[in-house]
Amino acid sequence: MTARVARVTGLSLWLVITLFPLYWVVVTSFKSPGSINRWPLEYWPSEFSFGNYTELFATSAFGTFIGNSLVVALVAGATATLIALLSAYVLARFEFRGKGAVLGAFLLTQMIPAFIALGPLYAMLADLGLVDTKPGLGLVYVAMCIPFSTVMLRGFFENMPDALEEAAMIDGCSRLGALFRVLVPVMAPGIAAAFIFNFVNCWNELFLSVVLMNSDANKTIPAALNGFISTFNIAWGPMSAAAVLTVLPTMVLFALASRWIVEGLTAGSVKE
Amino acid sequence: MSATAVRPPRAPAPRGPVRRRTFGRRQALTILGFFAPAIVFVCWFTYWPMLQGAQMAFRDWNLWDLTSTPWVGLGNFATILADPVFPVVAGNTLVWVVGSIVPQLVIGFLVALALWRRFRFRGLYQALIFYPWAVSGFLVGMLFRWMFNAEFGVVNDLLMKAGAIDAPLPWLADPKLAMVAVIVANVWYGVTFFAIMILAALQSVPEEVLEAAAIDGAGTVRRLFSIVVPYIWTTLALTVLLRAIWTFNSPEIIYAMTNGGPAGRTHIITTWMIEYTQQGSYGLASAIGLAVMVVLFVFCAFYLMAMRRVNQR
Numbered sequence: 280m281t282a283r284v285a286r287v288t289g290l291s292l293w294l295v296i297t298l299f300p301l302y303w304v305v306v307t308s309f310k311s312p313g314s315i316n317r318w319p320l321e322y323w324p325s326e327f328s329f330g331n332y333t334e335l336f337a338t339s340a341f342g343t344f345i346g347n348s349l350v351v352a353l354v355a356g357a358t359a360t361l362i363a364l365l366s367a368y369v370l371a372r373f374e375f376r377g378k379g380a381v382l383g384a385f386l387l388t389q390m391i392p393a394f395i396a397l398g399p400l401y402a403m404l405a406d407l408g409l410v411d412t413k414p415g416l417g418l419v420y421v422a423m424c425i426p427f428s429t430v431m432l433r434g435f436f437e438n439m440p441d442a443l444e445e446a447a448m449i450d451g452c453s454r455l456g457a458l459f460r461v462l463v464p465v466m467a468p469g470i471a472a473a474f475i476f477n478f479v480n481c482w483n484e485l486f487l488s489v490v491l492m493n494s495d496a497n498k499t500i501p502a503a504l505n506g507f508i509s510t511f512n513i514a515w516g517p518m519s520a521a522a523v524l525t526v527l528p529t530m531v532l533f534a535l536a537s538r539w540i541v542e543g544l545t546a547g548s549v550k551e
Numbered sequence: 552m553s554a555t556a557v558r559p560p561r562a563p564a565p566r567g568p569v570r571r572r573t574f575g576r577r578q579a580l581t582i583l584g585f586f587a588p589a590i591v592f593v594c595w596f597t598y599w600p601m602l603q604g605a606q607m608a609f610r611d612w613n614l615w616d617l618t619s620t621p622w623v624g625l626g627n628f629a630t631i632l633a634d635p636v637f638p639v640v641a642g643n644t645l646v647w648v649v650g651s652i653v654p655q656l657v658i659g660f661l662v663a664l665a666l667w668r669r670f671r672f673r674g675l676y677q678a679l680i681f682y683p684w685a686v687s688g689f690l691v692g693m694l695f696r697w698m699f700n701a702e703f704g705v706v707n708d709l710l711m712k713a714g715a716i717d718a719p720l721p722w723l724a725d726p727k728l729a730m731v732a733v734i735v736a737n738v739w740y741g742v743t744f745f746a747i748m749i750l751a752a753l754q755s756v757p758e759e760v761l762e763a764a765a766i767d768g769a770g771t772v773r774r775l776f777s778i779v780v781p782y783i784w785t786t787l788a789l790t791v792l793l794r795a796i797w798t799f800n801s802p803e804i805i806y807a808m809t810n811g812g813p814a815g816r817t818h819i820i821t822t823w824m825i826e827y828t829q830q831g832s833y834g835l836a837s838a839i840g841l842a843v844m845v846v847l848f849v850f851c852a853f854y855l856m857a858m859r860r861v862n863q864r
Contacts, residue, residue, distance in 0.1 A: 293662055366588075
């Protein structure tokens with residue numbers, strides 16, 4: 280009985296701690312501008328207001344930033360998922376020399392501090408005329424997403440029986456045809472999870488976005504959020520509104536796909 | 552990255568129960584073709600810029616004078632090691648990584664254990680505690696910076712209501728408290744990852760064994776450490792490794808909360824690197840970055856070797 284009480288108490292406590300920052304930023308975003316910096320603190324807005332949201336959109340091109348983030352994260356996330364699908368398939372289905380080296384090279388990308396590559400990356404994109412463009416940022420994001428989603432998708436492939444695509448290939452499908460007509464439909468939830476993971480990573484990425492995107496027409500959300508802390512007096516009201524709008528889409532996506540993301544991560548990490 | 556080094560057309564040695572195909576030229580081409588896009592992207596946009604950045608580490612490379620970027624050998628590394636800030640930053644980094652990982656592991660483990668047995672709202676609970684993962688480190692830093700605000704922060708208010716403190720504390724401006732605040736934010740951020748990974752691993756622990764042990768009189772703690780932990784050991788170790796790499800390498804939370812301040816008391820190795828970059832000292836920043844990679848690589852190698860040795864025992 281005591282164990283049960285301890286369990287319920289512990290879980291409730293952690294739930295409150297986990298949800299509190301979200302609750303607090305939402306409440307802050309709906310407070311009227313004057314009431315944010317006032318004692319006693321209000322745990323519920325005394326006057327409910329959209330003022331911070333209207334100010335956010337009036338003082339910045341936040342609508343454009345959301346649109347830019349959406350385009351870059353959707354296209355780069357989908358491209359990376361497609362490319363990772365191919366390499367994950369090969370890693371799961373074939374034994375070949377250098378396989379360990381490839382996996383090692385993918386793991387190594389996780390250890391590269393973003394800042395060491397930033398300057399050269401900027402110069403490279405400048406040569407291509409792609410600095411401050413969505414395609415430029417998108418290309419870098421595709422490369423950023425490939426290693427992790429490859430490992431994740433490989434786990435899903437390894438749970439699929441070989442017989443599936445073998446049967447299709449005996450029936451005259453090419454390997455690529457077998458992959459896309461037979462395996463992909465069966466693996467759809469796992470692929471969706473990998474895509475969502477990539478989308479969220481692109482949506483959240485900070486330093487590349489700050490350095491590579493500088494015009495209001497092309498900036499993505501993180502570059503804009505960074506603007507908030509660059510000033511001496513942080514405008515916490517509009518900042519909270521921006522935070523809520525930034526977190527909402529990714530939160531919903533993650534909640535929807537949580538089961539598959541978990542499966543993909545654990546399938547990928549338990550092996551090897 | 553040697554997909555070109557494909558096994559020649561002879562049968563690979565059979566490995567375990569999994570059936571592997573024999574190889575021909577056709578398969579080699581398939582492997583290469585399927586791999587090509589991934590290799591092109593990762594080499595072009597990750598490894599190539601990284602290598603270029605790495606060679607800057609051996610040059611006097613300053614943004615303010617690009618007309619001369621002479622080779623200086625290991626000079627940049629010497630400059631960094633001699634910098635009086637270096638020992639402080641190294642110590643901070645250690646505190647940051649260990650202070651973040653240990654509570655994350657402990658709390659994550661406890662949450663996973665509590666969620667282990669099915670109950671009615673378990674799915675909902677999991678979905679609710681899942682969301683920190685969808686938030687960027689930078690935004691987590693911003694949320695906590697607001698909550699730890701000295702004047703109007705909710706943390707001070709709650710602590711005063713609870714009677715733990717008498718007056719508001721300047722969390723992010725106080726040299727002693729700032730590190731506590733950034734670690735609290737990071738622990739909050741990382742527990743979900745541990746909980747979810749450990750919970751998934753717990754599903755592999757056979758219940759019969761646990762029941763048998765209970766019948767034989769093994770207590771809860773005994774069962775935990777003699778049965779559960781050995782079963783999920785690999786997942787635990789790999790999760791800690793992955794998380795340690797990310798924590799070591801992710802400056803976002805600190806960047807958003809204190810940017811290394813006050814007076815460098817929360818500077819970790821990667822925020823220090825940001826500072827050099829912002830000053831235009833790319834040579835020094837690259838030297839730090841390269842050192843980070845080498846340290847992480849060596850750490851990983853030793854860690855994985857130690858893991859393998861324990862697994863063989």
